[in-house]
Amino acid sequence: MKKANTDFEILPILASRWSPRVFTNDVIKEEELRTMFEAGRWAASSNNLQPWLIIWGIKGTSAFDRIFDCLDEFNQSWAKNAQALFLGGYKKTNDDGKESFHALHDLGLFMGNVSAQAQHMDIALHQMAGVDYKKAMSEFNVPDNYHIATGIAVGYYGGDIEKLPEDLQEEETKTRSRKNQNSFTFNGDFNENIFKGE
Numbered sequence: 175m176k177k178a179n180t181d182f183e184i185l186p187i188l189a190s191r192w193s194p195r196v197f198t199n200d201v202i203k204e205e206e207l208r209t210m211f212e213a214g215r216w217a218a219s220s221n222n223l224q225p226w227l228i229i230w231g232i233k234g235t236s237a238f239d240r241i242f243d244c245l246d247e248f249n250q251s252w253a254k255n256a257q258a259l260f261l262g263g264y265k266k267t268n269d270d271g272k273e274s275f276h277a278l279h280d281l282g283l284f285m286g287n288v289s290a291q292a293q294h295m296d297i298a299l300h301q302m303a304g305v306d307y308k309k310a311m312s313e314f315n316v317p318d319n320y321h322i323a324t325g326i327a328v329g330y331y332g333g334d335i336e337k338l339p340e341d342l343q344e345e346e347t348k349t350r351s352r353k354n355q356n357s358f359t360f361n362g363d364f365n366e367n368i369f370k371g372e
């Protein structure tokens with residue numbers, strides 16, 4: 175458990191969420207994934223376009239192995255500990271074929287819901303930018319008007335950190351940190367000096 179040291183009291187599921195690189199051996203079932211995706215399904219999206227796309231696989235199945243093969247080497251080194259893997263993507267175009275400027279934002283809202291639901295179920299997500307998205311798109315026949323943005327490793331919190339190399343063990347136990355609110359919230363003009371100073 176790595177509860178955030180928050181400046182204000184926030185929802186416990188948000189304060190206690192973090193991104194582990196080890197998970198327990200408890201199997202993740204399809205119903206649990208479906209529950210998480212249902213939470214995502216009810217996220218807000220621009221014009222209710224719901225541009226998100228999830229490809230998922232449970233450990234021991236070929237979908238898991240095929241997603242795993244699309245992760246970069248670093249992420250493969252620890253994501254082998256996951257009990258399920260996702261690829262997260264979004265549709266890049268609106269129904270009129272024009273570029274959708276808010277689709278990545280909508281995928282973020284979807285994953286925020288998925289993440290909150292998972293936390294409620296004591297399930298951890300670890301999102302990954304380190305994905306070969308071209309390989310993933312070709313492997314899973316994803317059309318060109320979509321983009322695969324992330325991989326996501328999934329499993330129950332509480333895995334054995336001995337499974338990780340030493341440098342990652344350190345990361346696993348270090349205190350979570352964040353920029354101060356005054357570096358990114360402006361009650362008026364953007365202030366670059368504050369922004370640079372974090």
Ligand SMILES: Cc1cc2nc3c(=O)[nH]c(=O)nc-3n(C[C@H](O)[C@H](O)[C@H](O)COP(=O)(O)O)c2cc1C
Binds near residue numbers: 193304
């Ligand atoms: C979009 C996104 C991409 C990320 N990519 C990776 C990644 O490729 N590999 C990795 O180990 N962690 C990755 N992370 C995890 C972040 O490093 C982590 O969320 C951040 O350090 C904050 O830690 P916390 O989630 O435990 O609060 C990613 C997180 C997000 C949201």
